[in-house]
Each structure stands twice: as structure tokens, then as C-alpha cells.
Amino acid sequence: MAFDSLSEKLQNVFKNLRSKGRLTEDDVKAALKEVKMALLEADVNFKVVKGFIKDVQERAVGQDVMNGLNPGQMVIKIVNEELIRLMGSETTEITLQPGSAITVIMMAGLQGAGKTTTTAKLAGKFKLKGKKPLLVACDVYRPAAIKQLQINGEKQGVEVFSMGDKNKPADIAKAAYEHAVKNGNNIVILDTAGRLHIDQDMMAELQEIKEAVMVHQTILVVDAMTGQDAVNVAGSFHEKIGIDGVIITKLDGDTRGGAALSIKAVTGRPVLYVGMGEKLSDLEQFYPDRMASRILG
Numbered sequence: 001m002a003f004d005s006l007s008e009k010l011q012n013v014f015k016n017l018r019s020k021g022r023l024t025e026d027d028v029k030a031a032l033k034e035v036k037m038a039l040l041e042a043d044v045n046f047k048v049v050k051g052f053i054k055d056v057q058e059r060a061v062g063q064d065v066m067n068g069l070n071p072g073q074m075v076i077k078i079v080n081e082e083l084i085r086l087m088g089s090e091t092t093e094i095t096l097q098p099g100s101a102i103t104v105i106m107m108a109g110l111q112g113a114g115k116t117t118t119t120a121k122l123a124g125k126f127k128l129k130g131k132k133p134l135l136v137a138c139d140v141y142r143p144a145a146i147k148q149l150q151i152n153g154e155k156q157g158v159e160v161f162s163m164g165d166k167n168k169p170a171d172i173a174k175a176a177y178e179h180a181v182k183n184g185n186n187i188v189i190l191d192t193a194g195r196l197h198i199d200q201d202m203m204a205e206l207q208e209i210k211e212a213v214m215v216h217q218t219i220l221v222v223d224a225m226t227g228q229d230a231v232n233v234a235g236s237f238h239e240k241i242g243i244d245g246v247i248i249t250k251l252d253g254d255t256r257g258g259a260a261l262s263i264k265a266v267t268g269r270p271v272l273y274v275g276m277g278e279k280l281s282d283l284e285q286f287y288p289d290r291m292a293s294r295i296l297g
């Protein structure tokens with residue numbers, strides 16, 4: 001999975017540190033230089049890496065660490081803590097409206113990121129929690145996307161609302177909301193249309209949906225395989241339409257995984273879930289501490 005290579009490199013750096021007993025400031029600096037290289041190779045955003053190394057270094061060359069009984073171990077502990085902090089420290093839940101009020105969630109993302117699949121995966125999670133989600137096909141440009149949502153919705157045992165491809169996404173969203181009120185759905189998840197690249201029309205369309213219905217949560221889906229691009233995409237979406245959280249897909253693949261480490265620091269918005277496969281059950285809640293443990297091995 002992602003991070004295998006980063007993990008291996010960090011483990012080597014730490015093995016060296018541990019074997020040293022006493023550490024000089026130069027030992028720590030040399031080790032952190034290797035950590036820096038490993039993070040950059042894992043496609044973590046350059047500015048994020050710089051800030052991270054600076055923070056770790058400030059803490060690691062302190063007197064307490066250097067004079068401690070086990071300085072190598074302390075440095076590793078600091079790297080672990082700072083990695084967790086980088087990813088947002090806490091697990092963030094998707095905020096739902098209180099009581100039986102309807103929560104409207106808008107899914108956004110570029111074409112191919114995994115938005116439609118993730119929408120159905122998410123509906124399954126809500127269903128397990130006893131909610132009654134309604135999936136809404138707002139991607140009117142690709143008939144295949146509507147069909148895909150219907151098939152996946154059926155697999156999940158979740159209702160899918162569609163008006164074909166002749167209506168505007170904002171009108172579909174509005175009609176879906178009314179349907180949810182009548183039908184007793186308490187979560188409405190809008191699967192919107194992506195484009196190949198960030199483009200004006202896509203942002204305008206998302207904005208229009210937001211004006212037509214009260215969107216409580218905007219969730220961006222990005223593809224881990226696209227590395228730094230995923231982080232840039234997240235920055236652009238956040239700037240243009242405002243996002244509440246990010247789901248990173250395809251972290252199961254042979255990806256370097258840097259997006260998972262950079263998104264929070266770059267956008268200020270947390271990673272909520274990670275996609276770990278094509279099956280509809282392959283969606284994991286994001287735990288910064290567990291991810292750090294996975295990385296450090």
C-alpha cells in the first residue's frame with residue numbers, strides 16, 4: 001500500500017539513530033536531512049516538509065532530548081508526534097444536523113477521482129449508523145455516472161434520486177431535497193459532475209447548487225495517485241467554493257501517499273476518510289495516529 005517506501009526509508013534512519021546511544025546535534029541534523037528526503041520522495045508538499053523538519057529539529061536538539069537516557073528513541077517519538085499533528089491530530093467526523101433534520105452533503109472532485117464510488121461508500125457508512133441516506137445523481141454530463149450511482153446505490157440498499165440528464169444540477173438538488181422531506185431521508189448526498197481539470201464551469205455549477213439548496217457539508221474527493229496535484233486541487237476547490245473535508249481515494253494502490261500528509265497543512269481542512277480499494281466497503285475513517293504508526297512501521 002501507500003507509504004511502503006517511505007516507511008522503509010524512515011525505519012532505516014531510525015535504526016541508525018537507535019544504535020548510536022549518545023547523539024550529537026550533527027547526528028540529529030543528518031538524520032533529519034534523510035527524513036526530509038524521504039518525505040519529499042513520498043511526494044509530500046515541499047513547504048509542508050520544510051515546516052515539519054523545522055518543528056522536529058527545534059524540539060529534537062533541545063537539551064532534554066540530547067542529555068536524555070535514550071536520545072534516539074526521543075527523536076523518533078518527536079517525529080511520530082509531529083506526523084500526527086501534521087495530519088490534524090484528531091479524527092474528524094462529518095458534522096450532521098441535530099435530531100431528525102436533513103443534512104445535505106455535496107460531493108465534489110475531478111473526473112476519475114473516485115467521487116461516484118465514494119458517494120456510495122459513504123452512504124453505506126451512514127446506513128450502518130442507522131441513517132436513511134438519499135443519493136442524488138447530479139452528474140448530468142455522463143449518463144454512465146447516473147447508471148453507476150444507481151447500480152452502487154442498489155448494492156448498498158440505498159435509494160438513488162435521478163432526473164436523467166435533461167435538468168440542471170441545481171434543480172435536481174432542489175427536487176431531491178423535497179423528495180427527502182417527503183420520504184423521510186435524513187441525509188442527502190449530491191454526486192456532482194467532475195471535469196478533467198479545475199474549470200470555471202464546474203465551480204459555477206457547484207456554486208449554483210449551493211445557492212439552490214442549503215449545503216451543510218462540502219466534501220472533496222481527491223485521488224492519491226495524483227500526488228502533489230491532489231493537494232493543489234484541494235487548495236483550488238477550497239478557495240473557490242469552500243470545502244469542509246477531504247476524502248483521499250486509491251491509497252491502497254502503488255502511490256507515494258504524500259497527499260495524506262499535506263492536505264491538512266495546505267488547506268486547513270481535515271482528511272475525513274481514505275479509500276482503500278474498489279469495493280464499496282473499502283472506505284476507512286482517517287485516524288492521524290494510526291496513519292503515523294503505519295508510516296513509521
Ligand code: GDP
Nearest residue numbers: 111112113114115116117249250275276277278
Ligand atoms: P468519478 O469520476 O470521480 O466519479 O470516479 P469513479 O467513482 O467512477 O471512480 C473512478 C475509478 O476509480 C473506478 O474504477 C473506481 O473503482 C476507482 N476507485 C475509486 N476509489 C478507489 C479506491 O479507493 N481504490 C481503488 N483502487 N480504486 C478506486
